[in-house]
Amino acid sequence: MYSEAALVRKIRRRFSESGAEVGIGDDAAVVDLPDGCRAVLCSYLLVENTHFERRTHPSDSVGFKSIAVNVSDIGAMGAVPTRCLISMAVPADLEESWIDGFLDGAAEACRSFNVAIVGGDSSSSERIFVDVSMMGHVEAGRAVRRNGARAGDRIYVTGCLGGAALGSTRLESGPRTDPAIRRHLYPEPRHRLGRQFAPQATAMIDVSDGLSIDLGHIVTESGVSARIERDSVPCHPGAGIEMALHGGEDYELLVTAPDLPAEVDGVPVVRIGEIIAGESNRIVLVGDSGEAILEPRGWQHFRPDARQASA
């Protein structure tokens, strides 16, 4: 049996060193904001059997990912992630080892990405819910939004795509050392690159739902269209172009800008196409056999249960 009070004590013990003016243990946290900056806020809800399964996803990966996905969203605004609130609802009969693993993963992510947990809440539930709300900061007026892409801008993606989707199909049987499986379980957000791109970027988004959907958000919000060269889309080793175009959860950055360097901090920054005028908000995919419209199709397509359902 796991009591709420025990969970709160555990989190408080574990994350007491937040550096905040008031951290865990009061009614609310009190944090500072650098002069001239604005707070940047986001949250992400992870639900057992929707986003993860206890059978296939180690608890430390759930803890790691709950922090990493929020760091990615803050980074995609060109902002610096700093502090977060973590709320959990867990079954009363959940093994303590699951909680310990979860907190190990969350702590590892906080260390890696230099963020601190300053509060949260807990409750009981039939399945596990984890909600992390992240705060960051950015200089006033400098946040990079989805709506600034202009005709003539080039379109760039960091790293490579399709790895997380490939990893999700291998989860049942593959070794935990498989890079694709690791990418699915322990995503590495590109927030530090987002910060560096911010002065040049006209629009930016992290690739969480898949290139076809996330680039769709940029063209729709910006009132433009896009051309993508199929052969230039960087595919994760073992992942085909379909996974690279539609597989989500890679947490790479998709950026539009007049010009970006080909590599930043050892990470490739790959030019995959350009923004074109056109209020139809279309994405044109250019390949060997001509042009086609790239329709949005999300990562769910690659889930083993989705494949069974459609088979």
Ligand SMILES: [Mg+2]
């Ligand atoms: Mg996002």
